[in-house]
Amino acid sequence: xxxxxxxxxxxxxxxxxxxxxxxxxxxxxxxxxxxxxxxxxxxxxxxxxxxxxxxxxxxxxxxxxxxxxxxxxxxxxxxxxxxxxxxxxxxxxxxxxxxxxxxxxxxxxxxxxxxxxxxxxxxxxxxxxxxxxxxxxxxxxxxxxxxxxxxxxxxx
Amino acid sequence: xxxxxxxxxxxxxxxxxxxxxxxxxxxxxxxxxxxxxxxxxxxxxxxxxxxxxxxxxxxxxxxxxxxxxxxxxxxxxxxxxxxxxxxxxxxxxxxxxxxxxxxxxxxxxxxxxxxxxxxxxxxxxxxx
Numbered sequence: 122x123x124x125x126x127x128x129x130x131x132x133x134x135x136x137x138x139x140x141x142x143x144x145x146x147x148x149x150x151x152x153x154x155x156x157x158x159x160x161x162x163x164x165x166x167x168x169x170x171x172x173x174x175x176x177x178x179x180x181x182x183x184x185x186x187x188x189x190x191x192x193x194x195x196x197x198x199x200x201x202x203x204x205x206x207x208x209x210x211x212x213x214x215x216x217x218x219x220x221x222x223x224x225x226x227x228x229x230x231x232x233x234x235x236x237x238x239x240x241x242x243x244x245x246x247x248x249x250x251x252x253x254x255x256x257x258x259x260x261x262x263x264x265x266x267x268x269x270x271x272x273x274x275x276x277x
Numbered sequence: 278x279x280x281x282x283x284x285x286x287x288x289x290x291x292x293x294x295x296x297x298x299x300x301x302x303x304x305x306x307x308x309x310x311x312x313x314x315x316x317x318x319x320x321x322x323x324x325x326x327x328x329x330x331x332x333x334x335x336x337x338x339x340x341x342x343x344x345x346x347x348x349x350x351x352x353x354x355x356x357x358x359x360x361x362x363x364x365x366x367x368x369x370x371x372x373x374x375x376x377x378x379x380x381x382x383x384x385x386x387x388x389x390x391x392x393x394x395x396x397x398x399x400x401x402x403x404x405x
Contacts, residue, residue: 139348139349140347140348140349140350140382140384142383142384143349143382144381144382145349145352145353145379145381145382146349146352148349172321174310174312174317175309175310175312175333177309177310177333177335177354177355179340179344179351179354182309182335182337182340183337183340183341183344185337186337186338186341187341193344193351195351195352195354197310197312197333199312199317201317201318201321201322202322204314204317204318205318205322205324208314208326208329212361213280213281213283213359213371215312215314215329215331215357215359215361216280216281216331216357216358216359216371216372216373216378217280217357217373217378218331219312219331221351221352221353221354222352223349223351223352225348225351236349236351236352237352238352238353239352242381243352243353243378243381245381246280246377246378247280
């Protein structure tokens, strides 16, 4: 419906109020509505074998604290084979997963930003080398989701 | 730095979950997400696993402060507390150490929040 407009819309860069140095996540911005982005993200995750095991609506959660809270959703995602491998390799790994994928509005809904947890960094706390290999693979798979959302956008 | 604080208790699984929930509440944490790992692994992979739950705990004023300090920190929220049965009547509780898990974030303001949250979670484990 609004696709024509969205294609020409300029996606703003970061401003100084935002975190600049973020080795713990990989972010990308999209010129789509929040709802469209969430829908495409969920489809994309599902196609790659991820289950969404929890959803945390930050806007709803903090609305009593912040009046103008932008839309902000945290998805907790898990791929069952990977989860099983992690937890059998290091039984405490439940502390560091599932993986978080966040979607939030940037500057009056002018762009939507998706951030995926960089498991290569966030799982480094576990000293086991097998975990580091799983972390690298998980990061590579999750990054594909970001590419797929862009591709499906161009097709429309 | 270890990425968690833990304690082993000689109690049954269910009562430990109740006590952990209560102690978290006393420190201002609500449980936002609960993942039953045993049930999930059985359902999805038909694997038998020990009793194991992941509780996602969050303290609203601190979550607010953390997000103000570092807008992408949502990728590391909520704070996880895991409860697992080592054997019948022996249960281990472990809470994430936010100072360790958030050390990749170079942000002084966030470090202050992480420091305070760390003290609260450590206290939860101590009180069990």
